Amino acid sequence: MQEKVIVVFGGAGGIGAETGARLASEGARIVIADLNGAPAQAHAADIVAGGGQAIGVACDITNPESCEQAAQAAVERFGQLDGMVNCAGISKPHDSLSLPPTDWARMVDVQLNGAFYSAQACAKRMGTAGGGIVFITSTNAEAAFPRRAAYCAAKAGVAMLTKVLAIEWAERRIRVNAVGPAYVATEMTQRNIAAGNVNEEQVKARIPLGRLAQPADVADAVSFLLSERAGFVTGHSLYVDGGWLAYGYF
Numbered sequence: 001m002q003e004k005v006i007v008v009f010g011g012a013g014g015i016g017a018e019t020g021a022r023l024a025s026e027g028a029r030i031v032i033a034d035l036n037g038a039p040a041q042a043h044a045a046d047i048v049a050g051g052g053q054a055i056g057v058a059c060d061i062t063n064p065e066s067c068e069q070a071a072q073a074a075v076e077r078f079g080q081l082d083g084m085v086n087c088a089g090i091s092k093p094h095d096s097l098s099l100p101p102t103d104w105a106r107m108v109d110v111q112l113n114g115a116f117y118s119a120q121a122c123a124k125r126m127g128t129a130g131g132g133i134v135f136i137t138s139t140n141a142e143a144a145f146p147r148r149a150a151y152c153a154a155k156a157g158v159a160m161l162t163k164v165l166a167i168e169w170a171e172r173r174i175r176v177n178a179v180g181p182a183y184v185a186t187e188m189t190q191r192n193i194a195a196g197n198v199n200e201e202q203v204k205a206r207i208p209l210g211r212l213a214q215p216a217d218v219a220d221a222v223s224f225l226l227s228e229r230a231g232f233v234t235g236h237s238l239y240v241d242g243g244w245l246a247y248g249y250f
């Protein structure tokens with residue numbers, strides 16, 4: 001990662017915060033882009049205090065112009081752009097029969113449209129050496145959960161977007177991959193547990209490795225996919241799920 005410039009969308013919280021800090025500790029220069037500028041700047045300041053290089057910017061991933069500005073901030077501050085990770089996301093389980101169309105649209109906007117806008121903004125600024133893109137998807141790109149129609153459909157969309165962009169941008173030497181966690185111990189999951197949408201003990205019992213993922217488990221996979229060690233890996237979804245998808249017994 002030495003000296004690579006990487007934009008982390010949704011980088012102020014949860015998986016994104018951990019991933020930005022990890023990549024910075026490996027020598028990358030980081031742009032933390034998140035909906036609210038203040039937490040993005042605060043996390044960047046923490047990275048700098050730890051000896052890394054980072055800036056924080058406000059970015060609404062549902063707004064293409066806002067994604068352009070975040071990508072441009074990387075070029076203006078660090079002189080280049082080599083990679084991006086999209087960790088921005090929301091979760092709002094709801095019965096499909098009564099799901100308000102505005103909620104459907106918002107989920108697709110944040111999870112699917114935002115993935116495309118952020119990738120497009122970054123890819124057009126990558127140099128002739130190419131770069132790396134990683135989307136955080138979910139086991140829900142493959143496995144259906146009730147009351148998550150928009151979330152599951154959007155994540156499956158991002159898994160296909162990963163393949164399309166990978167083959168289209170291969171000639172630009174841009175590798176595009178996805179990391180799909182099952183349940184990760186973040187605020188998003190805590191909110192779902194508190195709201196009664198997720199039963200933590202049931203979830204642990206369903207995961208062969210017997211625990212929730214930690215954000216660091218996801219950051220490990222992102223770091224690998226952005227690195228030269230994954231130099232011939234593109235169009236791939238890597239599931240960091242403790243065996244969730246493999247499990248097909250009772």
Ligand SMILES: NC(=O)c1ccc[n+]([C@@H]2O[C@H](COP(=O)([O-])OP(=O)(O)OC[C@H]3O[C@@H](n4cnc5c(N)ncnc54)[C@H](O)[C@@H]3O)[C@@H](O)[C@H]2O)c1
Nearest residue numbers: 010012013014015035060061088089138182183184186188
């Ligand atoms: N937590 C899990 O169990 C889990 C499991 C599978 C997949 N995921 C996915 O991983 C990603 C990160 O989830 P997390 O658990 O870290 O969530 P989180 O809520 O802890 O963090 C999400 C971050 O995205 C930011 N964000 C939200 N809307 C945004 C927007 N419009 N523009 C820019 N930033 C925005 C938030 O401000 C926050 O910093 C999401 O895409 C989520 O769907 C999470």
